[in-house]
Amino acid sequence: MTTLQATRPDPTVHLSAQDIENLGAELDAMRAEIIASRGERDAAYIRKVIDGQRKLELSSRAVLLFSLFPPAWIVGTVGLSISKIVENMEIGHNVMHGQWDWMRDNKIHSTTWEWDNASPSDMWKHSHNEVHHTYTNVLGKDHDLGYGIMRVDEDQPWMPFYLAQPLWNFINACLFQYGIAAYDLEIGKYLKGRADKERFRHNGKQVLAKIRRHMARDYVLHPLLSGPSAVSTLTANLTANLVRNLWTHSVIMCGHFPEGVQTFEKQSIEGETRGQWYLRQMLGSANISGSPLLHFMSGNLSFQIEHHLFPDLPSNRYAEIAPQVQELFERYGLTYVSGSLPKQVASAWKKVFTLSLPNDFANKAKATVSVTSITRAVFGNSTPSAQAA
Amino acid sequence: MTTTAPRLTAVGALRERVIKLAELATTPLVPADYLDIIDPLRSGAELRGRIVAIHPETRDAATLVIKPGRAWRTHTPGQYVRIGVDVNGIRQWRAYSLTSHTHRRDGYITITVKAIPDGTVSNHLVHHATVGTIVQLDQAAGEFTLGTQTPRKILFITAGSGITPVMGMLRNIVDENLDVVLVHSAPTAEDVIFAAELRQLHAEGRIRLVEKHTDTDGILDVGHLGDILDDLTERQTWACGPAGLLSALEQRFIDDGIADRLHTERFRPTVIATGDGGPVTFTKTGTVVENDGAQPLLDSGEAAGVLMPSGCRMGICFGCVAPLRQGAVRDLRTGEVTTATDGDNIQIQTCVSAAAGACDIDL
Numbered sequence: 244m245t246t247l248q249a250t251r252p253d254p255t256v257h258l259s260a261q262d263i264e265n266l267g268a269e270l271d272a273m274r275a276e277i278i279a280s281r282g283e284r285d286a287a288y289i290r291k292v293i294d295g296q297r298k299l300e301l302s303s304r305a306v307l308l309f310s311l312f313p314p315a316w317i318v319g320t321v322g323l324s325i326s327k328i329v330e331n332m333e334i335g336h337n338v339m340h341g342q343w344d345w346m347r348d349n350k351i352h353s354t355t356w357e358w359d360n361a362s363p364s365d366m367w368k369h370s371h372n373e374v375h376h377t378y379t380n381v382l383g384k385d386h387d388l389g390y391g392i393m394r395v396d397e398d399q400p401w402m403p404f405y406l407a408q409p410l411w412n413f414i415n416a417c418l419f420q421y422g423i424a425a426y427d428l429e430i431g432k433y434l435k436g437r438a439d440k441e442r443f444r445h446n447g448k449q450v451l452a453k454i455r456r457h458m459a460r461d462y463v464l465h466p467l468l469s470g471p472s473a474v475s476t477l478t479a480n481l482t483a484n485l486v487r488n489l490w491t492h493s494v495i496m497c498g499h500f501p502e503g504v505q506t507f508e509k510q511s512i513e514g515e516t517r518g519q520w521y522l523r524q525m526l527g528s529a530n531i532s533g534s535p536l537l538h539f540m541s542g543n544l545s546f547q548i549e550h551h552l553f554p555d556l557p558s559n560r561y562a563e564i565a566p567q568v569q570e571l572f573e574r575y576g577l578t579y580v581s582g583s584l585p586k587q588v589a590s591a592w593k594k595v596f597t598l599s600l601p602n603d604f605a606n607k608a609k610a611t612v613s614v615t616s617i618t619r620a621v622f623g624n625s626t627p628s629a630q631a632a
Numbered sequence: 633m634t635t636t637a638p639r640l641t642a643v644g645a646l647r648e649r650v651i652k653l654a655e656l657a658t659t660p661l662v663p664a665d666y667l668d669i670i671d672p673l674r675s676g677a678e679l680r681g682r683i684v685a686i687h688p689e690t691r692d693a694a695t696l697v698i699k700p701g702r703a704w705r706t707h708t709p710g711q712y713v714r715i716g717v718d719v720n721g722i723r724q725w726r727a728y729s730l731t732s733h734t735h736r737r738d739g740y741i742t743i744t745v746k747a748i749p750d751g752t753v754s755n756h757l758v759h760h761a762t763v764g765t766i767v768q769l770d771q772a773a774g775e776f777t778l779g780t781q782t783p784r785k786i787l788f789i790t791a792g793s794g795i796t797p798v799m800g801m802l803r804n805i806v807d808e809n810l811d812v813v814l815v816h817s818a819p820t821a822e823d824v825i826f827a828a829e830l831r832q833l834h835a836e837g838r839i840r841l842v843e844k845h846t847d848t849d850g851i852l853d854v855g856h857l858g859d860i861l862d863d864l865t866e867r868q869t870w871a872c873g874p875a876g877l878l879s880a881l882e883q884r885f886i887d888d889g890i891a892d893r894l895h896t897e898r899f900r901p902t903v904i905a906t907g908d909g910g911p912v913t914f915t916k917t918g919t920v921v922e923n924d925g926a927q928p929l930l931d932s933g934e935a936a937g938v939l940m941p942s943g944c945r946m947g948i949c950f951g952c953v954a955p956l957r958q959g960a961v962r963d964l965r966t967g968e969v970t971t972a973t974d975g976d977n978i979q980i981q982t983c984v985s986a987a988a989g990a991c992d993i994d995l
Contacts, residue, residue: 286721297661297669344937347723350665352939354917357660456659464657 254505255522257576266575267518270552273564277556278345285557286346292333293351300326304465310475319476323483325540328490330359332542337558339368344555361424361454366446370427376554380499380506380527387499388506390415390422391431394598395499395591396506401601408599412592419488424450490540493588494531498547500591501529503580524551525572530565530581537584538562548579672766675702679769681715684740686761689825693746693793694758695731700741700769706734707772709804710797710870710897713743714943714951716768719756723768725951726753727944729797729897730772734804744825746793773949776870776897777801783868784811787861789881791817791852791873792825797897798872799826808838813861817844817852817873854880865890872897898946907962907969907988914938914995915957923987928964930982938995940982947984956980959991 255263303322310316335358337343343351357364370386378384382398389395392415393408415422428446432438461480469476505526512523531537531545538545538561546561549568553561572579582590654663664677672680681704685697707713712727732742747758776797778786782805788798795816805812818824824843834841842860844852854877857864871881871894878896885894909925912932921936923929930952933940943951947965955977962969962985969988972978977994 282720282722283718284721286718294669297666301666341937344939346718346721347934347939348718349939354939359660453660456656460656460659464653468657 254526254577258522262575263518263522264516265518266571267516267521269571270521271517273567274553274556277553277560277564281345281557285559286343288559289334289338289343289346289351289557292329296326296329296334300330307465307472307476307479308469309472310469310479311472315472316475316479320479320482320486323479324486324490327359327483327487328540329542331487331491332494332544333539333558334358334542335360336542336544339364340372341555342557359457361420361450361457362427363446363449363453366427366450367423370429372554376551378512379524379551380504381509381512381523382506383509384512386426390426393595395594397598397602398506398508399598401598405599409592409596412595416489416492417485419492420484421454422492424454493584494541494544496591497531497584497587498528498544500594501580501582501587502590502594503578504529521552522577524548525577527551528580529587530579531584531587532581533584535562545584548581673699673701677701677703679703679771681741681767681769683761683763683765683767685763689744690746690823690827692758692823693744693825695742695744696757696761697732697740697742698767698769699739704739704741704769705771707741708777709734709801710777711772711774711800712776712797712944712949713741713772714770714949715743717753717756717761717765719752724753725768725942725945727774727946727949727951729800731796731800731803744793744796744799746796746825770943770951774897776872776895778870782807782810784809785863785867786810786812787864787867787869788812788814788816789852789869789871789873789877790814791877792823793899794871794873794877794897795825795830796872798870799829801870802830802833802839812839813842813867814839815842815844815852815857815860817846817877819847820845852877854884857884864888865893868893868895870895870897872899898948906964907967907986910959910987910989910991912987913990913992915992916995925962925986925988926964927986928983929961929980929985929987929993933982933993933995940995942983945983947981950981952981952983953979954982955994957992957994960988961985961991962988 258266299322303319303326306315306322307319310319335356338351338356339353339358341353344353346352349355353368358367360367375385375387380388382388382396389399392411394401394405428443428450429438433440433443461484462477465480466473466477505523507523507527512519515523525548528547528551530548531541533545543558543561544550546565549561549565550558552568553564569579651663657663658666667674668677671677673682679701681698681700683696684699687695687697689695707730710729712729714725714727716723716725718724728743728745730741731744732740745754745757747755774797778801788801790798798814802812802814814830816824816830821827821843824830830839830841833839846852861867865888869881869885871878875898878898881894882891882896885891906926909923911920912923912929913920914933914936917938919933919936919938921932923932928945930940930942930945934942941952941954943949945952956970956972956979957977958972958974960969960971961980963981964984964986970978970980970985972991980993982993
């Protein structure tokens with residue numbers, strides 16, 4: 244029998260194989276219940292979101308035609324930033340997960356969707372849906388663990404390159420959409436000569452073509468349409484893209500990097516059962532607590548745990564099942580990692596900083612730098628408390 | 633012509649450039665995605681319609697009046713239209729006979745739907761559809777029409793909702809001198825769809841209506857059609873109704889040696905043969921499902937979340953065809969097996985085909 248092994252003190256040590264299978268059965272039942280109740284209400288939800296996002300985008304871009312006037316610049320930029328975030332997170336990410344495929348609407352389907360992001364949907368679906376969601380937090384398998392440019396787990400070997408990883412992470416945050424595209428292209432693998440050159444060239448062309456179109460749209464065509472407001476429209480679009488990049492990067496960092504999230508050895512997933520897979524998703528993800536607005540703006544990725552358990556269930560259902568999932572964690576004696584956005588962002592950044600050093604240095608640094616002190620330094624004295632339900 | 637041609641080209645080129653720019657402005661979407669928010673029925677949009685009225689016909693049938701989008705071309709009486717409706721959030725495509733005048737002044741079209749037991753779409757349309765709803769449409773299609781030369785003597789044999797394409801024809805017949813007999817079966821007098829209109833036509837002498845109320849009269853005996861009319865062989869016959877009725881009619885017309893005078897329309901496929909079944913691979917999505925050899929591939933694919941094109945679900949409209957890349961499928965209506973080897977890409981109708989072994993469908 245293969246048991247699931249986390250790399251630090253095993254948080255599942257109290258669970259028998261039968262417990263894990265029971266856990267799997269309970270989650271399967273939860274899943275079946277949602278699938279059976281999917282219907283008109285859900286369809287109306289996603290249609291309303293798409294409709295609202297498109298109207299917001301249109302009106303924001305219309306306002307930006309007069310971006311020379313500072314109020315228009317502000318209103319238009321805020322609107323466009325929100326529109327881009329919603330388009331990427333609540334719509335794009337979730338549609339491409341196949342969360343809405345059951346509607347059989349060819350306009351809202353994972354096989355036909357394309358998003359406002361440098362990474363073409365086909366490439367993203369492969370590296371995200373297939374690789375990341377299958378091998379979640381498995382060292383050496385799930386490249387989302389540090390995206391290949393950072394060390395975010397003690398068990399990842401240290402290299403001098405990681406000394407500058409706070410800088411890498413900051414640059415990645417600013418240019419996040421291009422970072423994702425480069426990551427989906429597997430540039431790292433190509434540079435090491437381990438990638439199929441033909442395929443890389445083909446994919447690279449696609450990425451460049453998409454980037455060219457998007458740049459022409461945001462930095463040439465819409466500014467030109469704005470006439471005298473050309474320059475300010477350009478800066479507005481640039482700002483909206485930057486805001487979207489920083490926001491999505493922060494939310495996504497909170498999914499798997501914060502303190503308390505487990506990672507797994509390659510051999511631990513050999514012969515993994517359905518129950519064990521569920522268990523790995525539960526331990527390998529972290530939630531963000533907050534208001535409905537925060538959940539919406541994060542594309543419901545604030546329910547990262549629920550999303551990882553059921554990646555293809557409609558995102559509007561995650562909030563509904565979260566209490567049930569949390570109760571399940573409690574019953575099986577597992578830690579439901581969750582915290583406010585500032586707390587989780589600080590926790591993830593802390594890892595980026597401390598793990599830029601080799602482990603023994605990092606341990607010493609950890610003793611002096613606590614999450615709370617970083618949070619206080621960055622967000623003021625709001626004293627978020629550790630929240631492990 | 634020579635003077636206008638260059639100007640047209642210049643306008644065309646300009647138009648093309650504007651479209652290109654609009655596409656760039658809206659990438660990764662297309663301009664239509666935004667225009668659809670404003671007017672889903674505009675010209676140039678994908679064909680859709682809006683339900684503008686719903687009239688109950690009987691306790692389980694209703695007529696839906698639909699305002700089609702600008703792209704709608706007209707139809708020939710007797711034809712059907714494929715309609716895509718969202719039922720409980722899921723897009724479902726079905727085909728229904730058009731029952732409207734081809735040249736209504738308001739340009740609206742009508743379909744008449746009878747709710748069948750357990751019918752997902754028919755029950756929704758009859759009992760739950762609401763005015764204002766947008767539906768997806770296809771252009772009218774179908775061969776069940778009177779043809780270019782309407783014969784002088786016509787016999788219609790219909791049962792249940794089989795009256796709908798015939799009503800589409802009757803409403804559009806302008807020649808008052810035609811000799812039309814309609815033999816219609818329904819369980820009771822109350823179940824006759826378009827009863828008032830049909831009886832009115834009969835009273836006016838436009839048609840001769842023979843109603844058969846099967847709950848009391850028993851079902852129509854095709855062998856005794858001669859009791860109803862004595863000039864069967866002189867007429868062109870159009871029949872629409874349950875499979876049993878149509879099969880009996882076909883046999884009778886063959887026996888009489890006048891099979892070419894019978895035109896039929898089926899609403900559901902007659903399943904003749906089921907096969908062995910096997911694993912079905914949808915190659916584009918990578919989905920693999922087990923098909924039992926009796927269930928249409930369309931249903932298997934839909935159940936597995938594959939975006940399957942679909943239409944009449946009875947093998948007539950070809951809205952569901954997809955390439956069979958390799959493997960074997962069986963036509964549920966005939967039992968005929970179609971096989972393909974890699975690269976053949978044989979187009980098959982998924983709504984009437986089941987697996988006859990392992991097969992790859994290019995969807």
